[in-house]
Amino acid sequence: MGKLDYEQIMAIQENATRKLLNYIDDFFQKEKTIDSIEFYYPDFDERRTRMAFNVWISLDYKTKYGKNFIEHFLEEESHKLDDLEKEVLIERNKSHISLFEIKNINGDLMYVEDIFSNTHHIVWEPELSQIVEKSELIFGRVAKVIVYEKFVGDISFLPLIGKETFGRAIYYDYNLIRKKEPDISMEEYLRKYSLNIYKAYTDCIYEILDLDDDESLQLSKELGEFEQYLEENLSENTVKKHIKNLIDLYDYYLYDNELTLYDIDKINFDSLFKEGINSGLISSQTQFNSYIATIKKYIKFLIDNEVEGDYKKIYNEILDISKNRENYFTPKTPISIPFKWDRDLDIPMKDNLNSKTIGFLKNYEKYLFSIGNNDENIAPTSPLLNLFYKFSLCYNILSVLRNKLVYSSKKDEYLKLSDWEKAALFIDYIWNILRWNELTHSPQNILEQDNRFEIVDNLSNLNTNTVYNYEKVKYKDIKTPIFDKYIIKFFDLMGLLNYDESSIFENNSGPSISITPLGKKVFDVLKEDKNKDVESMGKIIHLNQWKKGK
Structure with missing residues (x-):
């Protein structure tokens, strides 16, 4: 063949x-x-x-x-x-x-x-x-x-x-x-319950457009007419692209202003395009060109079909914008917060990842997917969500726009990291970047974080997979309320240790703890950070300076 x-x-x-x-x-x-x-x-x-x-x-x-x-x-x-x-x-x-x-x-x-x-x-x-x-x-x-x-x-x-x-x-x-099929994988779910996926997609489209029945019929009519017009000369995929662009325009501007697609002659496209570029709706010159092409074709369709409206005037305005399109789109250079961590963590993370670590990373990715457009997301409701929130803002994975959390420039770069790289980045953030006093108002916060190397050195001396009474083996030279309430639980969720509030020892003896093989290797690295100039390792970015530079 x-x-x-x-x-x-x-x-x-x-x-x-x-x-x-x-x-x-x-x-x-x-x-x-x-x-x-x-x-x-x-x-x-x-x-x-x-x-x-x-x-x-x-x-x-x-x-x-x-x-x-x-x-x-x-x-x-x-x-x-x-x-x-x-x-x-x-x-x-x-x-x-x-x-x-x-x-x-x-x-x-x-x-x-x-x-x-x-x-x-x-x-x-x-x-x-x-x-x-x-x-x-x-x-x-x-x-x-x-x-x-x-x-x-x-x-x-x-x-x-x-x-x-x-x-x-x-x-x-x-x-x-x-809950009914605990062993079902995501791919099996997508295949077996595909009707649920189609329904979710349909509901999502309608939720985006937020249409009632009359509006849905009107939009469907307007899109259908334009689609038939395009199909005479364009490929199926090109037609779909133009329809998507029109839906974007409807959702971004027309719906909120109680306008239909036929009201396109009432739009000030000069202002709309500038606002769309600043808000991120239009993120590249190619996308800008695509929207211009769609709008030109739609206005020409309205003129050819003699729909009532001042479409020739708005068509000439679009032609002027098209001639000067290079002046509209001047993309901003994003501030790049580097994904850096202590490279001594690389080998321990590559060789010792466990199921709890993977579960922690999956929970963070679910958090990213769960970001909705509502104000409640700005105020995390648990210590773990607070950690995810601070981590995301620090690395520009998320940002706050108009009091709402939105995806930012580094999200895709983070998702491309391998699991061990993601875990190393989280550990380094908790240990060397996160200010522990942001987790609590304890008066011990500064002293406790300054002594973190001694605290982790104490943990690194424990044998792996051996259960200890935490009250007997914890670091005792200073009080450690933040470490005991927050950091140790983060490390538990990340698979570095196993921490149980209900002890297996005598009654009322306090929580139990055991160190995993991954935790042993990681703690051996973290305790040595004291001997490194962590402030000059390129990991800590002072956000006040970054905001000024931005």
Whole structure:
């Protein structure tokens, strides 16, 4: 077999899909009783909803025989498929619905991350790669198609503002399922409970738009008309990109001002674009160009269809903005807070990570996903959330905008770190950067933190996996209320030690403690920090100076 080009591969995939759908149609014709299915998808376009349903039913629907349709087709009528078509369906059957974030684009290839399963893919998308940019979110499936992985079936975009809402809904539902099925993995959940994922996506889109029934019908009508207009000359993915841009515009400005898409002539686009750039809605020149292209096409559509409005005037204004677009977008250079830690932690962290450490890191990532747009997030409700909050602000993973927590410039860089690097960064933050007096107002706070090396030296002398009465082995030269109430519990959650308030020893003898192999190695490093000039290791950043520089 010679090397196949993109069009040939797409033709093979389309043939396999067509044969599969014909089989499904024949199957339902023969079945006498078929259960009704509640399938959820944003109903802005009936055709796209039908496409999404076809993908779901071919991959995730289980018949009364306990198999999906690809499995039925391959078992019963595989003779209708050639070898490459079989391969396409076998690989597609391994896919699951999820949310993918574009991490990088290189020509026809896109590097994407499955946000929920934490897997990474290089997808071959010659058309899609030309109209998207880094950080955009795609709701869809990835599967190998003969040569490369690519998105299969229908894809949709999720506005960035919906990432936290959607992620929070998925993790909430996943944890509910785990109560009944404790061993289910995230990938198994995404496949087995895919209807829940589609419903969460649909709810998220409607929540973003915050529509009542009349508004939903009006927006659906306006988007549907524009989509049909675009489909005459543009590819499917380009059409979807323009529709997403219009939804962004509606959500960002029109809805709050009680305007419809037809009211686009009432917008001062000069002010809107400047505000969008300053607020982060428009984060790159490419994205700015994309919004301009969409608005030009939409206004031209309104003019061509003789919709009532002063659209020619606003079209000329957009042309003027387009000619001077380089003057609008002058991206700010972000302040880069380096991810640095004591490199002596590297070997202990690489070789000794345990399940508690991984669980701690997963809890932090869930915290990041849970960040919603409400004021309550500004005030952490527990010591652990307070730690996550301070850590996130320190490293510019999160920032505060208009009294709300939002993702900031270093979030993606943090998530790309390996688990041992993330754990080392947390330990170094607690030990060398966090001011312990920010955790409590104890009068001992300064003296206690100054003596932290002696405190940890005392712990490092304990044998691993041996249970001690903490009151008998704790450091006694000074009082240690902060360490005992906060730091030791953080170390417990991170898998450095096991701390139990209820002692296994005689009654009322105090808590028990044991040191893990990871903790032993880490404490041996931390106690030596006293002999290092930790202030000049490049780890501690004085935020007052940073704010002035910013």
